[in-house]
Every structure is written in C-alpha cells, then in structure tokens.
Amino acid sequence: MPNSRRMAVLPLALSLLVPRAAVAQDPRLERRLDSATFRAVSAVIDSADRLGLPVEAMVQRALEGTAKHASSAQIVAAVRRLGQDLGAARDALGAASSQAEIVAAASALRGGVRVTDLTRLRQRRTQDLTVALATLADLVTTGVPPDSAAAAVIALAASARDDQIADFRRAVERDIALGAPPAAATAVRVDATLRQTAGITSKRP
Amino acid sequence: MGRSPRPAAWVVTAVVACSAAAPCPLAAQTGATMDFGFMNVRYDGFLPSSGASISPEFRLDRSHLLASARGTYLRFESGRHSVQVNFAGSLLSGPWRGLRGELAGHAGVSQYEDFASFSHLLATPRVHLLGARLGTWIGSTAGTTWLGGASRPVAAAEAGVWMRRVGITWLISAVNTHVGDTVYTDFQGASHFRRGRFTFDGSLGVRAWSRGGGHGVYGEASGGAVLNPWLSVIVSGGRYPTDPTRGSVSGRYLGVSLRMSPLLHRTSLTVPVRPTVVAHHSAPPDPSAASLELRSCNCVGVTLAIHAPGAGQVEVAGDFSNWEPVVLSRADSGVWTVDLPLSRGTYRFNVRIDGGAWLVPAGVTGLRDEFGGAVGLLRVP
Numbered sequence: 001m002p003n004s005r006r007m008a009v010l011p012l013a014l015s016l017l018v019p020r021a022a023v024a025q026d027p028r029l030e031r032r033l034d035s036a037t038f039r040a041v042s043a044v045i046d047s048a049d050r051l052g053l054p055v056e057a058m059v060q061r062a063l064e065g066t067a068k069h070a071s072s073a074q075i076v077a078a079v080r081r082l083g084q085d086l087g088a089a090r091d092a093l094g095a096a097s098s099q100a101e102i103v104a105a106a107s108a109l110r111g112g113v114r115v116t117d118l119t120r121l122r123q124r125r126t127q128d129l130t131v132a133l134a135t136l137a138d139l140v141t142t143g144v145p146p147d148s149a150a151a152a153v154i155a156l157a158a159s160a161r162d163d164q165i166a167d168f169r170r171a172v173e174r175d176i177a178l179g180a181p182p183a184a185a186t187a188v189r190v191d192a193t194l195r196q197t198a199g200i201t202s203k204r205p
Numbered sequence: 206m207g208r209s210p211r212p213a214a215w216v217v218t219a220v221v222a223c224s225a226a227a228p229c230p231l232a233a234q235t236g237a238t239m240d241f242g243f244m245n246v247r248y249d250g251f252l253p254s255s256g257a258s259i260s261p262e263f264r265l266d267r268s269h270l271l272a273s274a275r276g277t278y279l280r281f282e283s284g285r286h287s288v289q290v291n292f293a294g295s296l297l298s299g300p301w302r303g304l305r306g307e308l309a310g311h312a313g314v315s316q317y318e319d320f321a322s323f324s325h326l327l328a329t330p331r332v333h334l335l336g337a338r339l340g341t342w343i344g345s346t347a348g349t350t351w352l353g354g355a356s357r358p359v360a361a362a363e364a365g366v367w368m369r370r371v372g373i374t375w376l377i378s379a380v381n382t383h384v385g386d387t388v389y390t391d392f393q394g395a396s397h398f399r400r401g402r403f404t405f406d407g408s409l410g411v412r413a414w415s416r417g418g419g420h421g422v423y424g425e426a427s428g429g430a431v432l433n434p435w436l437s438v439i440v441s442g443g444r445y446p447t448d449p450t451r452g453s454v455s456g457r458y459l460g461v462s463l464r465m466s467p468l469l470h471r472t473s474l475t476v477p478v479r480p481t482v483v484a485h486h487s488a489p490p491d492p493s494a495a496s497l498e499l500r501s502c503n504c505v506g507v508t509l510a511i512h513a514p515g516a517g518q519v520e521v522a523g524d525f526s527n528w529e530p531v532v533l534s535r536a537d538s539g540v541w542t543v544d545l546p547l548s549r550g551t552y553r554f555n556v557r558i559d560g561g562a563w564l565v566p567a568g569v570t571g572l573r574d575e576f577g578g579a580v581g582l583l584r585v586p
Binding site for chain 2: 070075107134166181184
C-alpha cells in the first residue's frame with residue numbers, strides 16, 4: 001500500500017478497530033447474524049456511520065458473508081476492510097463527496113487504483129464523479145491494469161460528458177469481449193473518445 | 206486489433222487440395238515470397254484507415270510435410286503499427302484405403318504498438334477421407350493462447366466436405382470453437398478456381414451460437430494474376446470475424462498487393478496454409494456453470510434470464526435482495542427468469558443451482574469475494 005494511502009486510511013482504521021456501543025441496530029443484520037458477529041459488525045458499521053461514510057454497502061457485505069456461510073471472523077474482516085476503503089475513498093475525494101461517489105471509489109481502490117489517482121480525478125473534474133468512478137472500477141475488474149484504467153479515466157475527466165464516459169466503458173468492454181487486449185482496447189478507445197470530445201471525428205487505428 | 210487483412214485465404218489444408226487419387230499439385234511449391242500491400246481497413250467500431258504492409262513468407266511443401274512461416278508488418282496512416290508472425294506445419298500420412306491422417310500445428314504472435322501481445326500454440330489432428338473429386342474430414346484442435354502472461358485454453362472440433370466440379374473446388378465446413386469462456390461456431394463455404402495465370406478464392410461464412418465471439422455474416426474474396434515468373438498482383442477484400450485466439454478484432458478491408466517470388470520456380474497465388482476451416486478452441490465450459498442475460502421487461506427494472514439446462518431450481522441473491530435467495534421461474538427450454546426492480550448501477554450477486562454453491566454465471570465479470578469464493582458484478586445500464 002502506498003504511504004499516502006496508508007496515511008489516509010490510518011485514522012479511520014483506528015476508529016474501526018475500537019469497539020463502540022452498537023447503535024446501528026440494523027434489523028437485517030440482527031436477524032441473520034449470530035449475536036457475537038452482529039455486535040462486532042454493528043460496532044464497525046457504527047464507527048463508519050459516525051464518520052459519515054455510506055454504511056449500506058457495509059451492511060450488504062455482511063449479509064453477503066452470511067449468505068455464503070462465511071465465518072464470523074471473515075465477515076467482520078470483510079466489513080472492516082470495506083469501511084477502510086470507504087474512508088480512504090472519502091479522504092481522497094473530499095468530505096463533500098456523495099455517497100455514490102465514495103462507494104464507487106472504494107471499489108476502484110479495492111481493484112488496485114491508487115488514492116492519488118482518485119485525488120487527481122477529483123481535481124480534473126468538477127462535475128459529479130459517480131459515472132467516472134464506476135467506469136474506473138469496472139475497467140479494473142474487467143482486466144484493464146489499474147494504472148492504465150486510471151490514466152484513461154483521468155484523461156477523459158476534464159472534457160468528456162458522463163454519457164461519453166459510459167460509452168467509452170461499453171466500447172472497451174465490447175472490445176475485450178471480442179478478444180482485444182484490455183490495455184490496448186482502453187488506449188484506443190480513450191483516444192477515440194478524446195477526439196470525439198475535441199470535435200475530431202477521426203478514430204483511426 | 207492488429208490483424209493485417211489478407212487475401213481471401215480459403216485454402217483448405219493441403220490434404221484437401223490433394224486427393225488420394227491424384228498427385229498433390231502443391232508438392233512442387235517450395236520457396237519464398239515477399240508481399241508489398243496497400244489496403245484500407247475498417248475495424249469494427251473504428252473509422253477506416255489506410256495502411257501499408259510488407260509480408261515475407263517461406264514455404265516448404267512436400268507430399269508428407271507442409272510448413273510455412275509468415276510475418277507481416279502493417280503500418281497505419283496514423284503512424285501506429287502492428288506486427289504478426291505465424292508458423293504453420295502439417296505432417297501427412299500416406300493414403301490408406303482412401304484415408305489420410307494429418308497432424309497440423311500452428312504457432313504465432315501478434316502485437317499492436319507496444320501493448321501486450323497475443324500469442325498462440327495449437328495442434329490439430331485430422332482424418333481425411335479422400336476421393337478424386339470429393340472428400341471429407343474431421344478434426345479437433347487443442348492449444349493455448351496468451352495475452353501478455355495470461356493464458357487461455359483453446360479447443361475446437363471441426364468437420365467439412367470438399368468437392369471439385371467444373372474446375373472449381375468447393376468446400377463447406379463447420380467449426381465449434383472455445384477460447385476460455387468465449388464460444389462460437391463458424392459455418393463456412395469456400396471456393397477456389399484457377400485458370401492459366403488467374404486465380405480466384407472466395408469464402409462466405411456465418412458465425413452463430415456465439416458467446417463473446419461476435420455474430421454475423423462474413424466473407425472474403427481475392428483475385429490474382431501472375432504477371433511474370435517472379436511477380437504477381439492480388440486484389441482482395443471482404444469482412445472477417447473476430448479471432449479471439451490471435452487477438453484480432455473483426456473488420457472490413459480492401460487491398461492490393463504485389464507478390465514477388467524471387468526464389469520460386471513459379472509464383473504461387475495460393476495463400477499459405479491458413480486453418481480457416483479449423484477452429485481454435487478452449488476447454489469445454491464447466492457444465493455446472495450457468496449463463497446470464499439481462500432483458501428489458503414490461504416492468505420497472507429488468508428481467509434476469511439464466512440459461513441453466515437441466516437445473517431443478519435456480520436462485521439468485523445479491524445486493525438487490527439483501528442477499529436473500531430469490532427463486533427464478535422456469536421459462537422456455539433451459540431458461541429461468543425473474544423480474545427485478547433494479548435501477549441503473551452495479552450490483553454484487555451470485556447464482557445457485559439446485560441448492561449448490563453460489564457461483565458466477567458465464568458472461569458476467571467475476572471478482573474474488575472475501576469469503577473464499579467469487580462474486581459477480583451485475584451491471585444494469
């Protein structure tokens with residue numbers, strides 16, 4: 001983990017490690033987790049909630065774990081990791097970020113994108129980042145190297161509209177499905193999208 | 206990307222061209238050629254682009270051994286380039302009661318700019334039933350394709366029939382190909398005609414039952430003329446399908462090339478062994494795996510359709526259901542559906558067949574979950 005990301009995560013990680021009285025008494029969790037797991041997960045979620053993080057994703061992660069008959073330790077660890085990712089994402093994007101932005105950024109971080117790339121993305125784009133961040137997360141999950149994916153989305157961030165970024169993602173995924181190397185597909189498609197945003201219609205190989 | 210368009214290369218395996226009853230006309234062709242080409246190509250999803258190519262080739266054709274090595278350097282008008290190198294070879298058994306065995310091998314690498322390269326290594330045993338004017342064959346392919354350091358298994362099964370009528374050789378083939386989780390079937394017809402110094406090759410194919418390999422009709426044609434013993438000209442064009450093994454994206458092209466044959470006794474317009482009729486495949490899919498399709502519905506949300514033939518019960522669970530299993534309804538043959546009130550976004554989910562393990566259906570991006578398994582990402586556009 002890069003130092004910058006480690007520093008950003010540290011305060012939240014400490015807060016998540018410290019048990020607190022569980023105030024997040026989510027009935028879904030209470031009904032489906034055993035009492036010990038419920039208390040531990042609720043404490044983590046409560047800490048995240050106090051920090052203003054979007055906790056619904058953490059609830060869903062705990063429910064996913066119990067649906068898959070994961071151990072208590074696995075569930076608590078998964079929820080805690082997600083909380084740390086959400087905290088790092090919020091720190092990178094800024095306190096004014098929306099919950100959807102933070103959740104998408106956390107997915108990107110889990111995929112290997114660097115905190116500094118999220119910060120650069122925020123600096124490059126004044127509009128809502130949800131689509132750009134979701135695209136970034138999707139690209140890394142489809143096999144595009146995180147550095148390439150981040151470079152592409154950051155390049156698009158300044159000038160491309162959300163619909164153009166979504167089209168870019170679809171084009172890359174289609175190319176990959178048709179056999180194109182993920183990095184090559186990303187590079188070619190980002191070039192084409194940038195040309196489109198610049199009013200240049202040519203997208204030649 | 207990076208596939209250089211080539212003349213319609215219907216050329217069957219040499220065995221098909223050489224019947225058991227007649228001497229193989231290719232047996233005398235040994236030597237080297239150099240093609241200088243200019244073409245306009247339009248890869249699917251891209252604007253047309255012109256390009257120039259140079260393709261050296263070495264061939265060794267004997268009655269029991271066929272081998273070729275071909276390289277292509279293609280430079281687009283944008284200044285970008287691609288490089289391909291391919292090797293092909295076939296060992297042929299002697300005819301026995303009209304049968305002939307063949308063991309073919311193919312290896313190659315292609316690279317577009319400095320991106321990760323594709324490479325492949327394939328082996329194809331075939332059995333030919335040969336007559337003077339009619340023949341048939343069956344075969345299979347096994348091998349591996351690599352993208353950078355990541356490999357995918359390739360497997361294929363093929364069958365075909367060829368015949369000679371009124372001086373034209375006709376061929377029909379069917380090839381089912383698996384490359385990793387990409388699956389498709391090509392049905393192709395091809396013809397080959399040679400009269401004096403002129404040669405014509407044409408092919409028409411359909412790709413069907415495809416998952417990840419594209420669909421549709423494609424075809425290529427080329428005509429060539431021998432200008433003198435060491436120089437010929439070839440005009441070619443058409444549409445070709447995606448080749449996941451070699452990493453080429455489907456596209457259309459029109460090109461002209463000059464073929465120099467300084468080391469040949471005579472120029473050959475026959476495009477070297479291209480296992481067009483061969484499929485390159487990967488391992489068969491896990492029979493327990495289901496495939497998923499999102500359909501629009503007359504509801505608020507989407508219809509989730511899961512193809513799981515043989516299943517007695519299909520369930521889905523995800524962020525959209527608080528990870529409570531939702532039982533799907535059996536629709537038509539092997540398809541199970543459920544309407545879900547999902548808005549645009551990405552959801553984590555899994556599918557379960559007959560109460561088994563939670564799995565990620567084919568056609569869906571999967572991630573390692575944090576519970577020792579995998580989770581799928583369902584994207585609702």
